[in-house]
Amino acid sequence: MAFELQQTLFTSRAHLDGMEPEEEFRKVGDLSLTPVTEIDIKELAEIYDERDVYLSVYLPTASGEEESLNRSFVRSREKAIEEVLSRELIESFKETMAIVEDLLFWKSIPGERGRIVFASALTSLLHVYRIGIEPDRTMVLNSSPFLLPLAKLRDDYMDYGVLLLDSREARLFCIRSDVPEEMGHLSIDLMNKHKKGGWSQMRFNRLRRGAIKSFLSEVVDDLQESCAGQEMRGIVIAGPGEVKSQLLEMLPDEMEKRVLGVVDLSIDASQKDLIEIGDELALEDERTRSTERAEELRSEILRGGLAVLGVEATKAALAEGRANVLILLKDASVPGWICERCQVIEARKRQPETCPTCGGPTSAVDVVEELYELAERTGAEVEFVEEDACLASSEGVGALLRY
Ligand SMILES: [Zn+2]
Incomplete structure (x- = not known):
């Protein structure tokens, strides 16, 4: 368990009302393996900001060879992200990169096959997890931590x-x-x-x-x-x-x-x-469980029961707290935008500079990620389905309803 790196990790949560991030200091001297089921994904789903300040990184770390691949992947993503950021956000992104720079490439510990990092210099957030399973390389800067990859891992690797x-x-x-x-x-x-x-x-x-x-x-x-x-x-x-x-x-x-x-x-x-x-x-x-869920969804739809399909209907059901189970195709992805102030989400429409409803700042998002976060915040269960024709014909998104 001895781990020579003693570091204070800061976490803070910007809540719905946004202002005063409440700060919480955590000492994580020894970072042993964390089961993905132990990561507080609900808490992470509550975190968001009006600006694109949250960096999420998933890296495979099983072998030494991964390290050089990770380094060149991170470099190229870093460059691509900087190219599209405003000058003000570039500064904060650079600060965030300086914080995670070393820990992204820490030597892995026995049993470690992957690493997940959520960080933001601007809001003093730093979460680092060493995990025993291998994630796909992902690096995203957004207005909230990017949780879909973690959610899928949790679905497959339940204890x-x-x-x-x-x-x-x-x-x-x-x-x-x-x-x-x-x-x-x-x-x-x-x-x-x-x-x-x-x-x-x-x-x-x-x-x-x-x-x-x-x-x-x-x-x-x-x-x-x-x-x-x-x-x-x-x-x-x-x-x-x-x-x-x-x-x-x-x-x-x-x-x-x-x-x-x-x-x-x-x-x-x-x-x-x-x-x-x-x-x-x-x-x-x-697989059996998710197939059953998908079949339940299909039969509810057929008989006009408690289910909805497609992004719009699912979004509405989640927002009203009527969704009991959010069902997502594993590879579902729907481009859209979100208003970071009033949280309005629009799928497929061109991202306006400011929100037509409240004038707040908008950012481009994967609507599926936003639906997932909404599900976590409203206590809906989430099920990922490998493949299903009915879901595939409805943007890969649907929900079973409570009422
Ligand atoms: Zn708005």
Whole structure:
């Protein structure tokens, strides 16, 4: 955990009423890996300014080779951004770049595969996250932190559990953004407990079966306790032999529903194996879930029920707080602009210099990102869908409604 860089990170939030950013000083001396599910995306979604002052950077950092690619990517984005900024904003952008300059290229720590940075010199915001999964290279300057890439990562990499067991040992892991954390370990020593005493083979077998059963019921208790209150996608049951099905039979219904899959695996399986197998099941579960959501959306639309499609209707539903689930195609992107004062969003229309409603400053945005932020602020769930014909024909955007 020792990390030589001691640095004070500043965060501030410019709230709806805009003025006085409330400042909050955080010491983040050791920046260990952060699961993407732990990043407070709701808080980030509240941050915005009237000007384009928030820099968001996503970089893959898994290997040394990435570093030179990252450097040339950041250089070229930096140049492109400067070319379109006003003189006043160039100064603040340069200050922001000076703050992040070094930390963008910090040497990665074990297990780190990506880095996310949100920064703004003007509003004293600096968030740095080392993550265990690989993001696509992205660098954006906007009036708020750019959250869509993070939101998609969170959708795919929700935490899940892996229970690895045989008849004498059980280990429970929580896989968070591809980093396993061992949550519990139980074992019994069947042989030593029962070898002595000269029992008949039959009696020994009976005792052994009993011991396994009570061991498994302890495992079930532990599992329930560990999973209670944890926001997890579900649990993978892994291990050699028959004992897995014995355990499955003993699981209470509500736990059984959370089982993502049952797989044969050596009890000495490496963490890498656990993640590989677990990820496959977790992503399959994610795909099933999003397909179900997309189908629900389609059938609600067909029967004139509680759903809307397309940017305009979805925007209105979100603004009125009627959206329950915002459903987005993964590659949806709709150019438009937002008024940074009254928050009016227009898709596809040419960005006016000032807002026709309030005269406030406008900036070019991806409307999908704005809809996402609106969903976070209004407490709507967000689901990303890989592909869907119905969504694809409606700008990749839709919502299930509360009423
Ligand atoms: Zn306005």
